[in-house]
Amino acid sequence: ETGVTQSPTHLIKTRGQQVTLRCSSQSGHNTVSWYQQALGQGPQFIFQYYREEENGRGNFPPRFSGLQFPNYSSELNVNALELDDSALYLCASSWKTLTTDTQYFGPGTRLTVL
Amino acid sequence: EDQVTQSPEALRLQEGESSSLNCSYTVSGLRGLFWYRQDPGKGPEFLFTLYSAGEEKEKERLKATLTKKESFLHITAPKPEDSATYLCAVQAPGANSKLTFGKGITLSVRP
Numbered sequence: 590e591t592g593v594t595q596s597p598t599h600l601i602k603t604r605g606q607q608v609t610l611r612c613s614s615q616s617g618h619n620t621v622s623w624y625q626q627a628l629g630q631g632p633q634f635i636f637q638y639y640r641e642e643e644n645g646r647g648n649f650p651p652r653f654s655g656l657q658f659p660n661y662s663s664e665l666n667v668n669a670l671e672l673d674d675s676a677l678y679l680c681a682s683s684w685k686t687l688t689t690d691t692q693y694f695g696p697g698t699r700l701t702v703l
Numbered sequence: 704e705d706q707v708t709q710s711p712e713a714l715r716l717q718e719g720e721s722s723s724l725n726c727s728y729t730v731s732g733l734r735g736l737f738w739y740r741q742d743p744g745k746g747p748e749f750l751f752t753l754y755s756a757g758e759e760k761e762k763e764r765l766k767a768t769l770t771k772k773e774s775f776l777h778i779t780a781p782k783p784e785d786s787a788t789y790l791c792a793v794q795a796p797g798a799n800s801k802l803t804f805g806k807g808i809t810l811s812v813r814p
Contacts, residue, residue, distance in 0.1 A: 620800070622802070629806070631790055632790075634803070637800065685800060690794060692800075694746035694748070694749075
């Protein structure tokens with residue numbers, strides 16, 4: 590059974606550019622969630638996709654958008670990058686039921702905005 | 704709004720010196736409380752899920768417990784390889800099963 594994978598590992602962009610981060614969910618999972626983790630902080634929820642539909646969103650502006658594909662892979666897109674977007678971006682996948690949703694994280698993508 | 708506070712921020716132990724990490728939470732109903740371990744520059748690694756007060760779970764040198772307001776992660780006879788940041792998160796009922804995390808506790812175990 591493969592775990593959650595993310596690409597790329599590291600990325601450097603300049604302010605104003607756009608970026609796409611990718612995630613492959615753990616086999617059999619139906620839900621993917623994205624989190625942003627600034628240095629020294631806990632992860633902050635960006636949004637969640639369940640069966641290809643957005644299923645909740647945290648306190649992030651619309652320039653953060655995402656997609657989930659039929660094979661349960663996912664993308665996080667960020668437009669008009671700002672310096673404060675520099676962080677570790679984490680993808681987590683899960684098999685969501687009515688009562689349980691244990692999320693398993695990938696290794697993350699380190700984004701640096703200059 | 705769901706909130707999680709972890710204490711202390713950092714903990715330094717001697718190898719073999721047992722201790723506990725604290726996670727205090729406020730949530731509008733609890734679907735689950737989660738503990739993760741995170742090594743520098745890596746993604747969080749799942750440790751435990753606790754669902755109701757009084758529940759306990761163990762894995763090797765780690766034991767997690769849950770009350771209505773707090774969770775504790777007890778580390779018995781830690782080893783240097785237990786050094787990491789330990790994250791606590793809560794999940795409320797509802798369609799949106801987001802995790803709300805604390806800032807984490809950085810544990811250093813000296814040989």
